[in-house]
Amino acid sequence: MASLNVGNLGEYLREQRRSAQLSLRQLADAAGVSNPYLSQIERGLRKPSAEVLQQVAKALRISAETLYVRAGILDETEREELETRAVILADPSINERQKQVLLQIYDSFRKENAAEAAAAAADAPAGAPGTAPDADRPSTS
Known part of the structure; x- marks a missing residue:
């Protein structure tokens, strides 16, 4: 599967998750998304919706707008x-x-x-x- 151009969103999410000392499974549970789906986002294989980004941002306690910019949803x-x-x-x-x-x-x-x-x-x-x-x-x- 080819990587999508999501503005380093996956790498950024991985960095934020690691700095929050959360496993992939823990973040997926906290955000209410599946573990495989979150893994695909981090690897750049999926482009999540604004709603999913908002859930992930809330779980990481970071700005959803920052994720929107990284995903190309927001300028x-x-x-x-x-x-x-x-x-x-x-x-x-x-x-x-x-x-x-x-x-x-x-x-x-x-x-x-x-x-x-x-x-x-x-x-x-x-x-x-x-x-x-x-x-x-x-x-x-």
Whole structure:
């Protein structure tokens, strides 16, 4: 059976399992999946669903989003956004209204930065990268 391209997911899972000092069977039991199936995931022979990854992450006490990125289900940027939101929502030192305001500010900054990046990309010259358009060059006459 050929190995699937799952972004080193299997190797990463094996490392996490070993650092948690769990056998393959123990992790399979804790995650609610079969031992052979988990073995195939670790060897890169199977690509697990998001639900299975979530169960494995919970059993390993690691971020499910990290596994989603490794499996190619989630983009790194999306993972960072989700983790930022989770940290804000989990902070016990601020109340619910403050959390919602922080998330609104966070969203507005992300939208503003995305709009600026899109505008900068649209203004970039069609020529070679790193060259300024002719209108921006100083006159030599």
